[in-house]
Amino acid sequence: MAASSPPHVVIFPFMAQGHTLPLLDISKALSFRGLKVTIITTPLNAPFIHSKVSDHISSISVSVIPFPIVPDLPQGCENTANLPSVSLDILASFITATKNMKQHFEALLKEMVETGSRPICVISDFFLYWTLDTCRSFNIPRVVSHGMGVLPMLILKHNSDPCKTSSEFDVIELPSLTLPFTLNGSDLPVCDPDDPFTRVILEVEEADKNSWGVIVNSFQELEGEYVTALEGLYYKEARAWCVGSVLLYDYIQEQSRASDGKSQSCGPYIEWLDKQEGTSVVIYVSFGTQARLSNEQMDEIAYGLEMAGQRFIWVVGSSGMWVPDEGWMRRVEGRGLVVRDWVDQRSILAHPKVGGFVSHCGWNSVLESLSMGVPLLAWPIEAEQPLNAKFVAMGLKAGLMVSEERVKTIDRHVICDGVKELMESEKGKSARERARELGTMAWNAVKKGGSSDEKLDELINRLIDIKRD
Incomplete structure (x- = not known):
């Protein structure tokens, strides 16, 4: 050689x-x-x-x-x-x-x-x-x-x-x-x-x-x-x-090649985000590729998101058998996007319109979110995710817990309150500022x-x- x-x-x-x-x-x-x-x-x-x-x-x-x-x-x-x-x-x-x-x-x-x-x-x-x-x-x-x-x-x-x-x-x-x-x-x-x-x-x-x-x-x-x-x-x-x-x-290599420094990722969900007015106004919801939530829990998420009144992108993922009722789809039309296909999560989190992430807190998702300066609403499901969730919310103070109780099904009112707190409250604002600080450190x-x-x-x-x- x-x-x-x-x-x-x-x-x-x-x-x-x-x-x-x-x-x-x-x-x-x-x-x-x-x-x-x-x-x-x-x-x-x-x-x-x-x-x-x-x-x-x-x-x-x-x-x-x-x-x-x-x-x-x-x-x-x-x-x-x-x-x-x-x-x-x-x-x-x-x-x-x-x-x-x-x-x-x-x-x-x-x-x-x-x-x-x-x-x-x-x-x-x-x-x-x-x-x-x-x-x-x-x-x-x-x-x-x-x-x-x-x-x-x-x-x-x-x-x-x-x-x-x-x-x-x-x-x-x-x-x-x-x-x-x-x-x-x-x-x-x-x-x-x-x-x-x-x-x-x-x-x-x-x-x-x-x-x-x-x-x-x-x-x-x-x-x-x-x-x-x-x-x-x-x-x-x-x-x-x-x-x-x-x-x-x-990302650094991409930025050195692209004169505008923007991600080259595209898709219907990015086009949808581009049309939203304001910054940090959309909450992204995804539980990764492994989590399989019950239809009952999916319903609670759907109604919780509706009650919160926030714009959202929800990746249904492996819970693909769940079908929302038509009335719900009509009521959230225009302010909510449900995606059943694979998405480039990083491009969503990097988008300036995204201001929060409802996540299972797998480590990849935690780092992707913090690297892009996006705070998390932590919803751990399995493995080491509860440790990640507490570290983000209580250690780093770059997110909130959707609930500190480990229950079989989280109620729509709890979900609604968590989403509103992350996106609207002073606590949420503080978590967002901290996430942005950590994002700068990561880069x-x-x-x-x-x-x-x-x-x-x-x-x-x-x-x-x-x-x-």
């Missing part, structure tokens, strides 16, 4: 949109720095990934390996969005099935090494825990990606007995860790020591702790005070590298000389030095 050949990084995302997108952003950030990137995925996930990196074909390639056929999963199910249910047992089967990709992964790395394109590291999703053994066999550092922020990751790892039974109202104290909010039993994922998902997570956690390092989609100014504590939970002096908000690397972090820009350079240089040794 010629001495001038660029450093090579392999990126292996878990087959879920929320896990894949930030790693695609990291792929682009590495390619902007002149690195060669290979993304590993499966046949049915490849078209989506190709569509996201098609402008970088000279530096980013996609290698496809087969997804295994296993009895517990429907044939052709290669992404968590296509799982027949949201049960943890099914998710455990899906994660376990990926282990059957190990032989193909090893063959790919072997070919890279033999052809003189040895990677300086493999950036692997934490659910693909089995990649650690393969990386070790080739003496290639494994850098793990969680898709979570530093603080929620720290809390989940610090909670040394996750399966300890506790009431949802119990206050949980974590030794030597000061939190910016009260941690209750209801904020942590439900855990059963006998279920398949818990057994998988124990394997995942062991591989995670033994990885060379962890790459985090966050930035020093947002969560820097928790980084040292997180690193202390890893073995062999592993480092946590905060290189986010990773979506902004691409500065990824600019030349910013904290995330320097951390990414530091990570690359450290890996190159290891390869030389």
